[in-house]
Amino acid sequence: xxxxxxxxxxEAIHQNQEMGATQLAREAVRLLGEIAxxxxxxxxxxxxxxxxxxxxxxxxxxxxxxxxxAVGSLVAAWLESGGESNAGPARAAVAEAARRWxxxxxxxxxxxxxxxxxxxxxxxxxxxxxxxxxxxxxxxxSRGLLEEVxxxxxxxxxxGRRTAETLGSRGIPTTLITDAQMGLFAAEARAAVVGADTxxxxxxxxxxxxxxxxxxxxxxxxxxxYALAETHKIAPNVGPFRTPTLEEKDPRELLAEPLPGVTVxxxxxxxxxxxxxxxxxTDAGVLNxxxxxxxxxxAPGAILAAQ
Amino acid sequence: xxxxxxxxxxEAIHQNQEMGATQLAREAVRLLGEIAxxxxxxxxxxxxxxxxxxxxxxxxxxxxxxxxxAVGSLVAAWLESGGESNAGPARAAVAEAARRWxxxxxxxxxxxxxxxxxxxxxxxxxxxxxxxxxxxxxxxxSRGLLEEVxxxxxxxxxxGRRTAETLGSRGIPTTLITDAQMGLFAAEARAAVVGADTxxxxxxxxxxxxxxxxxxxxxxxxxxxYALAETHKIAPNVGPFRTPTLEEKDPRELLAEPLPGVTVxxxxxxxxxxxxxxxxxTDAGVLNxxxxxxxxxxAPGAILAAQ
Numbered sequence: 273x274x275x276x277x278x279x280x281x282x283e284a285i286h287q288n289q290e291m292g293a294t295q296l297a298r299e300a301v302r303l304l305g306e307i308a309x310x311x312x313x314x315x316x317x318x319x320x321x322x323x324x325x326x327x328x329x330x331x332x333x334x335x336x337x338x339x340x341x342a343v344g345s346l347v348a349a350w351l352e353s354g355g356e357s358n359a360g361p362a363r364a365a366v367a368e369a370a371r372r373w374x375x376x377x378x379x380x381x382x383x384x385x386x387x388x389x390x391x392x393x394x395x396x397x398x399x400x401x402x403x404x405x406x407x408x409x410x411x412x413x414s415r416g417l418l419e420e421v422x423x424x425x426x427x428x429x430x431x432g433r434r435t436a437e438t439l440g441s442r443g444i445p446t447t448l449i450t451d452a453q454m455g456l457f458a459a460e461a462r463a464a465v466v467g468a469d470t471x472x473x474x475x476x477x478x479x480x481x482x483x484x485x486x487x488x489x490x491x492x493x494x495x496x497x498y499a500l501a502e503t504h505k506i507a508p509n510v511g512p513f514r515t516p517t518l519e520e521k522d523p524r525e526l527l528a529e530p531l532p533g534v535t536v537x538x539x540x541x542x543x544x545x546x547x548x549x550x551x552x553x554t555d556a557g558v559l560n561x562x563x564x565x566x567x568x569x570x571a572p573g574a575i576l577a578a579q
Numbered sequence: 580x581x582x583x584x585x586x587x588x589x590e591a592i593h594q595n596q597e598m599g600a601t602q603l604a605r606e607a608v609r610l611l612g613e614i615a616x617x618x619x620x621x622x623x624x625x626x627x628x629x630x631x632x633x634x635x636x637x638x639x640x641x642x643x644x645x646x647x648x649a650v651g652s653l654v655a656a657w658l659e660s661g662g663e664s665n666a667g668p669a670r671a672a673v674a675e676a677a678r679r680w681x682x683x684x685x686x687x688x689x690x691x692x693x694x695x696x697x698x699x700x701x702x703x704x705x706x707x708x709x710x711x712x713x714x715x716x717x718x719x720x721s722r723g724l725l726e727e728v729x730x731x732x733x734x735x736x737x738x739g740r741r742t743a744e745t746l747g748s749r750g751i752p753t754t755l756i757t758d759a760q761m762g763l764f765a766a767e768a769r770a771a772v773v774g775a776d777t778x779x780x781x782x783x784x785x786x787x788x789x790x791x792x793x794x795x796x797x798x799x800x801x802x803x804x805y806a807l808a809e810t811h812k813i814a815p816n817v818g819p820f821r822t823p824t825l826e827e828k829d830p831r832e833l834l835a836e837p838l839p840g841v842t843v844x845x846x847x848x849x850x851x852x853x854x855x856x857x858x859x860x861t862d863a864g865v866l867n868x869x870x871x872x873x874x875x876x877x878a879p880g881a882i883l884a885a886q
Binding site: 329367399417424425426427433436437439440441442443444445446447448449452453454456457480481482483484485488489492507518526527530532533534535536537538539542543 | 591592706722731733734735740743744746747748749750751752753754755756758759760761763787788789790791792795796801824833834838839840841842843844845849850855880
């Protein structure tokens with residue numbers, strides 16, 4: 273591996289619009305793990321490469337605390353093992369921390385599905401694509417808890433279609449709607465569930481645009497609204513996540529050709545306040561906002577802000 | 580004109596997805612007026628043709644009270660002039676009522692724009708395409724009251740693009756967003772304005788899907804939410820509009836190819852309760868829901884329900 277390849281992989285994370293925050297955090301961890309394990313990278317170069325890659329990864333997706341926290345936990349492993357003053361063993365600790373992070377994440381999805389099964393059932397409404405939501409719905413279906421899933425397509429790129437297609441192919445009764453119909457269809461659901469790009473320390477949720485509208489629609493019908501998220505999505509109370517960043521993408525995703533005199537906006541994420549969120553279903557259980565605030569105090573990304 | 584041509588024109592109103600309720604009501608009135616004035620239609624056939632066309636037009640768009648009321652006002656002109664027992668003059672009365680209806684509508688848009696200018700200004704958010712909204716925004720702009728218009732595209736057919744394109748071409752600063760971004764952008768507006776397909780006697784509003792979500796988003800930010808509507812859109816308290824009908828369209832508008840195991844729903848209209856509506860800006864002034872209920876008692880469509 274060389275700097276060009278590392279840069280390309282970070283750029284791919286920056287550009288990626290297929291994967292959710294969990295998958296992208298895993299890509300980041302995998303990259304740092306591979307750098308730590310790469311015999312072609314001499315130990316003398318490793319500290320600088322790690323520092324540079326960590327910094328760039330931490331900035332690659334400013335709406336996604338999971339990447340920030342994941343990178344923070346590997347940097348912590350490096351520093352706790354002595355860092356540059358103990359470079360060989362510290363490098364091995366980074367590789368080991370990467371393996372542990374990935375194993376924990378594989379397990380987290382199952383744990384979240386278990387907790388979700390305690391509170392979710394019947395007809396569920398969701399939007400966009402989230403690997404955590406998909407896994408959870410499949411688990412609820414296999415336990416006989418689910419009747420139907422209503423999926424909003426999630427313009428502009430319509431990631432909701434992929435969710436609907438996957439659920440439909442598993443035999444789960446699935447209905448695909450426009451985002452505009454969420455107001456109508458929320459009334460038919462027993463629960464609304466969404467993924468998360470970031471959960472802020474105050475419990476507000478950064479997720480695909482449309483999430484706030486679904487939360488408002490659910491609240492109006494007294495349908496509980498749950499965010500499904502690994503705890504690594506809880507942002508630290510320091511650093512860049514103190515104020516939310518909502519990434520904006522290419523306007524051509526909405527409209528291939530510009531219209532004269534018209535500005536096209538394509539803000540990918542919106543922010544749902546904690547008061548609209550019934551609970552945060554995580555690998556640490558179904559949390560309330562006080563528990564989220566408490567976990568935010570321990571978020572591993574904090575170490576990056578301290579540097 | 581013959582029965583085939585009349586049927587085709589009614590079918591065109593049934594199928595039309597370009598025009599709003601006001602324009603389609605005008606099409607219906609024009610058709611009945613032309614039937615009344617057509618020298619090729621003998622007076623002996625006229626009563627039956629009028630009855631048949633009125634009945635079919637009244638059913639053509641079950642979400643649009645304007646067509647129902649417009650047809651009702653022409654049928655009223657016929658009956659008040661004696662109907663079959665006085666067929667010649669009664670037929671002339673229908674033709675005259677059609678001309679008056681169209682003239683009143685031309686004027687109504689200007690009157691609505693005048694009333695709107697009393698309450699609307701700054702940055703305004705809207706969705707879909709409404710000739711009444713467009714005319715009103717242009718009027719507010721020409722009076723120097725408007726700063727910017729934010730338009731949600733309104734999936735599936737994105738009629739909002741046409742609104743944005745028209746506003747942009749007039750030099751009005753215009754921003755086009757996905758429906759999913761309405762939650763974010765409502766906070767930037769000083770008012771939300773939408774058209775209306777029907778206003779029910781209880782003040783609830785049938786309009787393009789997404790309207791309910793915009794109303795919820797506006798309410799959350801304490802942004803006033805106005806429905807712009809000619810009074811002929813206020814449904815009578817009798818007949819088919821007692822319970823709202825939300826038209827459903829071809830699922831291929833959302834998704835060209837079906838997905839296995841996935842049902843696609845394309846409900847074109849949603850229903851926004853009166854409690855989310857700040858005011859109804861009509862040709863009879865800026866009304867509250869009590870005034871809407873009072874006008875519903877006099878809605879001309881009632882005569883069709885009585886027949």
